[in-house]
Amino acid sequence: MSKPKTAITPTRDENYSEWYQQVIAGADLAETSPVRGCMIIRPWGYTLWENMQRALDDMFKATGHQNAYFPLFIPLSFLQKEAAHVEGFAKECAVVTHHRLEAGPDGKLVPTGELEEPLVVRPTSETIIGDAFARWVQSYRDLPLLINQWANVVRWEMRTRLFLRTTEFLWQEGHTAHATREEAIEETMRMLDVYADFAESWMAVPVIKGEKTAGERFPGAERTYSIEAMMQDRKALQAGTSHFLGQNFARASNIQFLGADGTQQHAWTTSWGVSTRLIGGLIMAHSDDDGFVLPPRLAPQHVVIIPIFRSDDEKARVLEYCRKVAAELRAQRFQDAPVRVLVDERDERGGEKVWQWVRKGVPLRLEIGPRDLEKDAVFAGRRDRAPKDKQGVPRAEFVAQVGATLQSIQDGLLARAKAFRKEHTRRIDNRDEFYAFFTTEREEEGKPTPIHGGFAMTHFSGEVELEKKIKDDLSVTVRCIPLEKSEPGTCPFTGKPSAQRVVWAKAY
């Protein structure tokens, strides 16, 4: 059998990592920049981010949060307020040391105006926001304080990869303060639920909610929770985190309040965040060998209409018809909002346009030429099916059904991702099977490259040393201790009792 032609080279099976880069390039989502590790997010990728932002922001506001904005720079002395925190971030901080440039002896500019205290470009904002909270919180009446910030942050990463790990990235960071431990934990879990809901309902990516082990905790947190998703190479992606910070940062920043009982107390704080990394997860969850596949709820355009014509006379008639169909589609609704439609009137060949929109992942493509116009029909392709699987559909029928069709694509992507995860998740009860799961290469039909692993659900007695050894042996770690508890059992590595199974996987 000859190899099928695909719009992306290499395919997932040939070279997953290179395929990922090519999907991004082919969809014009982002590109590397001349600044080490920083990316340029192109309009198609940025619109996707805007759609994600809007959905998340609505969810944050519906749960009582307000947006604010805090300084980009953090004085060195602030970062040092919480010992574990500074330890965790010191090795990856961009540091501003000067505030002007002057021509040196050779005419080249050199930094001058040295700062008395260097400033760190925020890697996260617990300390600078904590300082503000200390001023804003006086009495229990000022609590809870529920703040979110949309911002850029910088972590000097040595190995970067578009969206997944970049020196600068865009994110939101929620920061809240509460009167009691219980309320802060409740908030931590509420926002984890919001993230899980967003991942499943909007991104069509199923996730496992769970707690991180001590080694993977946020620096300074008492507990860290995450949502973990399975990518198509069966690795895990941590897609969002929610931290219960206890009173650690409240003590470091002196966030105190006068309680209802008249005593002075430290507040209990949380923080939680998701970033442009979500876009990397979205790409790796749904895309195929023809490029990006967008879940309709987040797609910059739901339907792209490609006019097909030869003569100028045909062009005029076809364009008029396309614009009419577009207007009809825009009057339809999908998920309580108007359907988003683009007529691609660019001066380029129709066939080339079709493949461009396939690579960009638009849920529905319509090709409309003179013959479709005569039949009052459209020639429709769905991005969740093969590019050549296209059908003529009467115009009125396509228009009336467009909302339902988009919903079926959205539902189908989630169902497919769930089935994939289920297929590659195994409950394992002995050590050898565990090691084999992550090391044995298995041939699968149509997959030239041997593949292995996935999510292994085992009991675990929790030793840090054991987790480290398994990481050294297999590059596999505990992704999380799921909130949805399994039955208790016995750790296959130590034979000790274990309260519940945990999720092991290789991870991004």
Add this chain to the structure above:
Amino acid sequence: MSKPKTAITPTRDENYSEWYQQVIAGADLAETSPVRGCMIIRPWGYTLWENMQRALDDMFKATGHQNAYFPLFIPLSFLQKEAAHVEGFAKECAVVTHHRLEAGPDGKLVPTGELEEPLVVRPTSETIIGDAFARWVQSYRDLPLLINQWANVVRWEMRTRLFLRTTEFLWQEGHTAHATREEAIEETMRMLDVYADFAESWMAVPVIKGEKTAGERFPGAERTYSIEAMMQDRKALQAGTSHFLGQNFARASNIQFLGADGTQQHAWTTSWGVSTRLIGGLIMAHSDDDGFVLPPRLAPQHVVIIPIFRSDDEKARVLEYCRKVAAELRAQRFQDAPVRVLVDERDERGGEKVWQWVRKGVPLRLEIGPRDLEKDAVFAGRRDRAPKDKQGVPRAEFVAQVGATLQSIQDGLLARAKAFRKEHTRRIDNRDEFYAFFTTEREEEGKPTPIHGGFAMTHFSGEVELEKKIKDDLSVTVRCIPLEKSEPGTCPFTGKPSAQRVVWAKAY
């Protein structure tokens, strides 16, 4: 006559500059941070910024622009590509020189990991975006390229003031590339119009559109246009700028394209921006001695309902009624969107709440107590009238009229600002009158502090030296050469012919 009690101390007349700070503090809009010159934008101020962003973003998209995101950092070598550009920004650049922190001998953290090439925190992004444009633009078919970025930028200012001049600020920067000079100029003027439309229609701030003189041009631009607004101390505020960059940056960044005629050409570029400075202008245009006054179209809340009660029994009945009124109001529309309503259920005294919302500038306040409930009425105050000027209105009438009432406040603010500007704008035809206009102190009714000046419209023969002398003498500069041309005439300073009048004023 005894001095009237005001919610803000000092009043505008007593100390305008301190009044400005107190309006910001009283409305919880923003505050200074521990980081030199950087501000914290509090939720009330940030929601206002979000509303501004949404309105502007819709206007940018309606004129064909797409958002994208470029790196925060600019390599030093990039900034140097355009000589005038680097000259203009070198003195105010935050420079990143290191990428990690390590404990020094005394245990304190010091920057380590020196960068080979220092990075500048973007003061503006012409050079880094130009570099991307050079890759994206190959043929005339790729033009026009119409990009906008919402971002933070840093300019190391020595004297800072909340919103008006801060080291870090939030803004949008449009960057476009075109095939011809004419198209680029057209774009420059189109975006100036968008800014003027936004200022008048949304902010209720009238502006003069005009070109800047050579001395006030953006570093590297061929022409700079601005919108200029009059504040209540009669100074001018430059509220937005649009630059025609000619081929300067296209040459510096090598943005070239193959023309339809087969020749290789440099593109023509523009850039344009508005920032959180707009909030400073909004404050100074409308606020009064009781605090902030919000134009309804940008107000985070249109109506705040303050329940008034004494007993628990009253509280339950009053709250139920307030929530019902709120629901009815939310079903009404103002400017094609639902009316935004907050019921202030916080556990605080009603009287204190009323003054808080006056200081925050909410367009309509409703106080509702047991007696209003019996009469099925509301007790309503408008922020554009005196705080004590409140009226009982039947509930149904208030609800049915709320959209029209908000519109009348919006229109009234613009009319008042226009009348104020007209009153303090003078056509001047001789030098002595000009000097007197900006130096004579005049007593005005009810104003204990003498005030002077405003906008002076004179003919001007354009000498750079003359403009400099007037600036030295009076701290007065040409704000702009209005697009709306006056009759030609004679320069009162030189006696030479002049094509049109220009606007002189003191400026922020």
